[in-house]
Amino acid sequence: MDSPAAALAATGERTVPGMPDEDYWFARHEVAYRWVADLLGTDRVVVDAGAGEGYGTSLLAPSLARPVITLEYDATACRHMRNTYPDARVVMANLDTLPLRTGSVDVIVSFQVIEHLWDLSGFLRECRRALSPGGQLIVTTPNRLTFSPGLARGTKPMNPFHVEEFDAQQVTMMMDSAGFDRVDLRGVHHAARLRAWEHRHGSIVAAQITAAVQGTWPPALRRMVSTVTARDFTIDDASLANTDPVIMGAQDLLVIAGVVP
Numbered sequence: 001m002d003s004p005a006a007a008l009a010a011t012g013e014r015t016v017p018g019m020p021d022e023d024y025w026f027a028r029h030e031v032a033y034r035w036v037a038d039l040l041g042t043d044r045v046v047v048d049a050g051a052g053e054g055y056g057t058s059l060l061a062p063s064l065a066r067p068v069i070t071l072e073y074d075a076t077a078c079r080h081m082r083n084t085y086p087d088a089r090v091v092m093a094n095l096d097t098l099p100l101r102t103g104s105v106d107v108i109v110s111f112q113v114i115e116h117l118w119d120l121s122g123f124l125r126e127c128r129r130a131l132s133p134g135g136q137l138i139v140t141t142p143n144r145l146t147f148s149p150g151l152a153r154g155t156k157p158m159n160p161f162h163v164e165e166f167d168a169q170q171v172t173m174m175m176d177s178a179g180f181d182r183v184d185l186r187g188v189h190h191a192a193r194l195r196a197w198e199h200r201h202g203s204i205v206a207a208q209i210t211a212a213v214q215g216t217w218p219p220a221l222r223r224m225v226s227t228v229t230a231r232d233f234t235i236d237d238a239s240l241a242n243t244d245p246v247i248m249g250a251q252d253l254l255v256i257a258g259v260v261p
Contacts, residue, residue: 013161014052014077015112020226021217024208026055031230032111032140032188032254033059040064044106047071049095049127050113054081057088060109069105071095095123100130111140112252114171115162124178127257134261137180140188140252141166147205147251158209168242171255180257184239187250191234197224205251 015025033056040046042065048057051070054077060068070085071093072078078092093099095110096119108127117123127137142148144165148157157165166174168185175183190198198204201220208225211217235254240247247253 013116016053017055021222024204024225024228027228027230028188028233028252029056029111029140030059031233031235032252033109034230035235035254036060036107036109036138037063040107045069045104045132047098047100047105047108047130049098049108049110049123050116051081051088051090052077054085054088054090056109056111057081058085061085061087069100071098096126097122098126098130100126102129103132105130106132106135108135108137109139110137112142114139114141115157115165118163120163120174121178124174124180124257128179128259131259133259135259137175137255137257139171139255139257141171141255143167143187143248143250143253145248166253168247168250168253171253172242175255175257178257181260182258184256184258185242185247186236186239186254186256187247188252188254189234189236189250191232194228194232 015029016022017026037060040063042063044064045066046060046064047069049071051057051072054070057068057070067087067089069089069091070081071091073092073094075092078090081088081090091099095117108131114120131137142165144151144167148165151157151165153170154164172183172185194204201207207221211221236246
């Protein structure tokens with residue numbers, strides 16, 4: 001089996017496991033995958049849309065009786081997934097038009113993807129079409145209010161791979177417009193250890209962005225980042241309103257959009 005870090009280079013577009021300078025971002029993604037894996041029943045048809053390196057699919061798979069269907073547009077990433085995660089059903093696909101039959105899927109997971117899409121409304125409509133009655137689309141996306149403080153709605157983010165970043169109200173409105181019947185909002189937050197570090201040093205996200213831009217990592221920042229795990233994040237227990245201060249202060253928005261049976 002290929003080493004993930006060796007087989008798929010970190011370009012900044014997707015998170016790659018096995019790289020100490022990426023551990024904060026990897027853990028922030030991992031906690032959401034593990035949270036969803038705990039919710040899934042065994043006999044579910046699950047799609048990971050925009051699977052990237054594929055590690056998320058491997059976290060979902062143990063709880064399922066069927067292989068996870070992974071959709072990814074990048075040929076190199078698809079080849080890597082087939083070599084590294086042989087139990088996944090890897091399909092090379094553009095997310096504008098999902099290669100899924102109408103009403104054939106129970107759960108679509110798409111983590112840290114919607115901010116990258118040029119035709120986001122088309123993707124959400126396609127997800128709504130492909131989901132069966134009672135199905136769910138579960139997405140995470142960086143919370144614009146904390147990820148890019150001061151960035152106005154509709155403004156191009158600094159991250160060159162992001163088309164747009166969103167707040168909770170925007171995401172709720174998009175899900176409603178795509179035809180979903182119910183939208184639940186939760187937040188991914190820093191747990192105690194990260195909050196304590198930020199109390200002393202300031203935003204860990206801002207510090208990492210500065211280090212990446214300048215090409216110089218302060219030793220204390222690098223040591224901290226290299227030890228971050230999924231335990232350094234928490235996810236809200238219950239759905240919150242899109243104007244709740246707790247959801248507005250989340251690092252990532254976790255959205256569950258449902259289809260009424």
